[in-house]
Amino acid sequence: MRSGAFVRTRMFLRSFAIQGSWNYRTLIGGGFAFALLPALRAIHRDGAEARDAAVQRHVHIFNSHPYLVGVALGAVAELEAERVDPEVIDRFKTAVRGALGSLGDALVWAGWRPACALLGLAFVFAGAPWWLGPVVFLVVYNVGHVALRTWGFRIGFRHGRNVADVLRRANLARVQTDVSRAAVVLLGMVIPLMLGNGGGAELRPAWIAAGVVAVILGLRSGNAARTPIVTGMAVALAAAIGYGWLT
Amino acid sequence: MNALLAALAGGFIGLDATSFPQAMISRPLVAGALAGWIAGIPAEGAMLGAVLEAFHLAILPIGAAKYPESGTATAAAVFAMALSNPTHGAGMLLAAVFALGWERVGGRSVVLARQFNEHIAPTGARLAHASTITLRHSAAMLIDFLRGAIVTVAGTGLGYVWIRVLDSHWVFGPATAHGLLLASAAGCAAAALRVFGGWQARWKLFVAGAIAGLVAVIA
Numbered sequence: 001m002r003s004g005a006f007v008r009t010r011m012f013l014r015s016f017a018i019q020g021s022w023n024y025r026t027l028i029g030g031g032f033a034f035a036l037l038p039a040l041r042a043i044h045r046d047g048a049e050a051r052d053a054a055v056q057r058h059v060h061i062f063n064s065h066p067y068l069v070g071v072a073l074g075a076v077a078e079l080e081a082e083r084v085d086p087e088v089i090d091r092f093k094t095a096v097r098g099a100l101g102s103l104g105d106a107l108v109w110a111g112w113r114p115a116c117a118l119l120g121l122a123f124v125f126a127g128a129p130w131w132l133g134p135v136v137f138l139v140v141y142n143v144g145h146v147a148l149r150t151w152g153f154r155i156g157f158r159h160g161r162n163v164a165d166v167l168r169r170a171n172l173a174r175v176q177t178d179v180s181r182a183a184v185v186l187l188g189m190v191i192p193l194m195l196g197n198g199g200g201a202e203l204r205p206a207w208i209a210a211g212v213v214a215v216i217l218g219l220r221s222g223n224a225a226r227t228p229i230v231t232g233m234a235v236a237l238a239a240a241i242g243y244g245w246l247t
Numbered sequence: 248m249n250a251l252l253a254a255l256a257g258g259f260i261g262l263d264a265t266s267f268p269q270a271m272i273s274r275p276l277v278a279g280a281l282a283g284w285i286a287g288i289p290a291e292g293a294m295l296g297a298v299l300e301a302f303h304l305a306i307l308p309i310g311a312a313k314y315p316e317s318g319t320a321t322a323a324a325v326f327a328m329a330l331s332n333p334t335h336g337a338g339m340l341l342a343a344v345f346a347l348g349w350e351r352v353g354g355r356s357v358v359l360a361r362q363f364n365e366h367i368a369p370t371g372a373r374l375a376h377a378s379t380i381t382l383r384h385s386a387a388m389l390i391d392f393l394r395g396a397i398v399t400v401a402g403t404g405l406g407y408v409w410i411r412v413l414d415s416h417w418v419f420g421p422a423t424a425h426g427l428l429l430a431s432a433a434g435c436a437a438a439a440l441r442v443f444g445g446w447q448a449r450w451k452l453f454v455a456g457a458i459a460g461l462v463a464v465i466a
Binding site: 016017019020021022023024025026030031033034037040041048051052055059066067105109110111113114116117118120121124125126130131133134137138141142145180181183184185186187188189190191192193194195196197198201203204206207208210211213214215216217218219220221222223224225226229230232233234236237240241243244245247 | 265266267268269270271272274276277279280281283284289290292293294296297300301302304305306307308309337340341344347361362364365367368369376377378380381383384385387388391413416417418419421422423425426427428429430431432433434435436437438439440441442443444445446449452453454455456457458459460461463464465
């Protein structure tokens with residue numbers, strides 16, 4: 001028996017909590033079974049034993065980017081409804097979990113999220129009202145977030161075990177490249193706004209110069225620059241407080 | 248400031264980071280503004296959140312990586328700043344440095360919660376039944392909520408002492424504190440270029456953005 005609209009809606013809503021029981025043994029395995037439960041209940045109405053057996057098959061190790069997990073949830077719900085051999089379902093889950101993780105990480109964590117955050121920061125450092133930057137970030141980010149979850153769910157249910165082909169054709173890597181390009185432009189904008197506007201209090205030339213040095217270090221070294229920059233700031237603070245204490 | 252409201256906000260921010268719903272309320276940019284609004288210092292909270300966001304742009308929660316928890320630390324720092332009412336000009340700098348340290352404690356608490364989840368989450372045939380799986384999953388989320396609340400409230404207390412004691416010894420005025428903080432934040436923000444492809448591949452776009460930013464500053 002295929003999942004109806006009510007069951008699909010419940011699965012979709014549950015998927016927002018897919019990482020609720022994240023652990024180092026099964027990663028989001030428990031969450032996957034939790035989100036799939038409405039479909040398993042609808043499919044195995046005939047007996048608690050069959051339902052429990054189905055749940056136990058899905059609590060094992062699984063991982064995916066949380067926003068793209070709907071692809072696997074939808075496809076697995078379809079396979080379960082067709083009473084496909086559990087070993088085939090297991091092989092399908094193993095095959096898609098790496099791709100769903102790496103695609104989502106590149107598209108969302110390394111693309112969409114920092115791009116939207118930079119958009120919010122541009123508003124804050126340009127001197128907009130205090131609430132505007134955070135609100136712009138939340139709204140723009142979550143339009144993309146919910147759209148991606150919805151799309152993943154739809155293609156999972158529609159294409160079942162052939163969903164990998166659809167993911168390839170969707171060319172998400174191209175989307176990620178475009179988002180990254182937009183983020184670079186925003187990053188270039190935000191840095192002069194931070195150092196030039198100073199977040200509402202004009203910075204002295206010496207601090208602008210120090211900021212430019214820190215920016216060059218960041219551009220050259222990437223995230224490896226974070227520790228020396230933060231340590232340098234903390235040491236300068238400690239020295240200034242020490243001076244104040246002694247005088 | 249209402250302690251219960253602060254704990255609820257901390258719990259929800261902690262929950263949002265991983266468990267539910269990952270809508271990015273837990274990002275420093277939002278958590279700072281939210282905490283500032285609750286504590287009655289919205290503009291200062293939003294600015295501290297924005298600065299801390301710049302520090303975290305290049306940190307990615309890839310796979311099972313262990314990373315600092317910036318949301319609860321930002322909220323605790325903003326609450327501490329509001330409570331301590333610093334008058335010597337270093338309040339935001341001290342709050343930011345505190346947050347950058349406290350986020351390590353928050354990150355460690357996430358690791359402990361995930362280890363604990365191995366015992367209560369529906370991880371095997373013995374624990375996984377259709378009738379109990381929702382309860383077990385919800386219990387893990389409740390623990391995450393409580394973890395976020397405790398980390399935020401404890402951080403607020405420690406941050407209060409940190410800012411209260413050290414701000415009174417700051418003699419260089421607000422401009423120096425602000426300059427040191429923003430210069431450091433700009434350096435960490437620039438590090439995100441590598442996430443987007445690096446200097447070699449993206450320098451033209453970066454320079455185009457920088458020119459637009461300079462024009463906006465001058466205008």
